[in-house]
Amino acid sequence: MATGEVGEALRRLGISAAAIRLYLALLERAPVRLPELGAVTALTGAELAAAYAELVEAGLGSVAADGRETVAPLPPAAGLQLLGRRRAAELDASCITVAGAFDAFRRRRSGAFKNDLVEVATGEEIGPRLRQAWASACGQIRQLDSPPYFPIPTATDEALATLARGVTQRVVYSRESLEFPGNLIRSIEPCIAAGEQARVVSSVPVKLIIIDDACALVSLSIQEVDVHHTLLIVQPCGLFSALAALFEQTWHSALPLHASRTPSLRGPAGPPQRPLxxxxxxxxxxxxxxxxxxxxxxxxxxxxxxxxxxxxxxxxxxxxxxxxxxxxxxxxxxx
The missing domain is CATH 1.10.10.10 (Winged helix-like DNA-binding domain superfamily/Winged helix DNA-binding domain)
Incomplete structure (x- = not known):
């Protein structure tokens, strides 16, 4: 394997540049005395001692009692696990720090403007925000679906990819969704066949997408014109809870919709002959x-x-x- 790839892998695990240079030389020359290794890497004195101590702490190098002792690389499995866990903990801490900073910003903005719980996206901003929200889903997506549709050519592929990674999708389609030319065959039925839970009603009260318990996206598109004006992104608040309750109420009143290719029957009440x-x-x-x-x-x-x-x-x-x-x-x- 190229030394550049090894060095980049160690850098991603949090190893310093000096320690990486020392480790690569160690792999080429060990067993070797530490001062000789320092001469090869142009590291001396305290800098050499600190770099090798970093390798020892990471479980990648043998312990050197003094400068005259011969050193060698150690089997890296245990050390790599330690580095991986340490790196994951650092990333988690960084995420918490950034999230905390944003929460502090939101509290300050809320006190000053009282409007941070609802963000407005318009025009060309809508497509990227929809894709970003969809990709961020971890547990479930709840949707009330109806035309007009924002033109996202990859929307069906993205929905199928989300289902493939285990995200639950519950969608209530309006009658107009089924009537929309080609929508049933190209989009709805493939998603149902891939595991989407779908139901249908004559009309939905609002175009709505709820991502986990994180945000709700409400479309303000106007049916009579082929223009997609505004998307509201609602953060968790009283309005968010009301939108979630609206979805659940609509879901319970809707009829199940299954892919036409599904031949199985559910329940013991079916007639002797299965439907085509x-x-x-x-x-x-x-x-x-x-x-x-x-x-x-x-x-x-x-x-x-x-x-x-x-x-x-x-x-x-x-x-x-x-x-x-x-x-x-x-x-x-x-x-």
């Missing part, structure tokens, strides 16, 4: 309140065929209305 994937998708669209013409277009069938399939499903489940159809399908695990 196309029927499951049809039921999911109906439950979301998607208009008939949009369902027919999504499924690639005529409206007449759509009506005939809905009538067959209603007869099969003993439903007299479409609401009863969605309810029965949910109870049997078809949604």
């Amino acid at each position: 994937p196309a029927d499951r998708r049809l039921l999911a669209l109906l439950a979301g309140g998607v208009p008939d013409q949009d369902i027919a277009r999504e499924l690639g069938i005529s409206r007449r065929t759509l009506f005939r399939r809905v009538e067959l499903l209603m007869a099969r489940l003993g439903a007299t209305t479409r609401f009863q159809l969605a309810l029965q399908a949910q109870r049997r695990g078809w949604l």
Whole structure:
């Protein structure tokens, strides 16, 4: 391995430049007397003693009782573990220090302006702030989803990557989310198949993303124009708690939405014959309140065929209305 790579690795572990130079020479010449090592590295006196003492403390060099003793490198496993733990503790302490400094700033600003709990992002600031917040999630993301959408071409890939690293995603989609051209196939169904927990309602009260218990992002986009004006970033406070409660209330009142490719049934109440994937998708669209013409277009069938399939499903489940159809399908695990 190149000495430059070893030196850089030691630097990242917190070893000083003089100690690194000494250690690299030690690897090449050991066993060797310490004064001879100092001559090779141009280290003398107190500087040499301090650099080698640093290696001994890190578990990388043998103890030298005096300057005449021969020294050698030690197996680094134990020393590297110690250095790694020490470095991690230093990074944690640094994070706490920076966070504490920001909290102090926020308290001062709060006392002066009373507005630091809600940050406003506009225009081109919105995309980076959305990506930054999404990437920071550690435990769960809760979302109320509806058009219009801010143009982020990598949004689906980022959502799939977040799911892959174990972050729980619970999303309530509006009917308009399912109707939005291509959104169901390109974005919603891949995320559900990857583990996203999804539900659907006719409309959501607000466009909302909640990242862990850290912040809530509220979109103030206007439906009638293709402009994305403002994003509010809400820190933990009374408003944040109200937004979290709003999400949970909407979640509990929404109908489950599953990927059409999922063939399994849940619960013992299903009929002997399992529904076809196309029927499951049809039921999911109906439950979301998607208009008939949009369902027919999504499924690639005529409206007449759509009506005939809905009538067959209603007869099969003993439903007299479409609401009863969605309810029965949910109870049997078809949604």
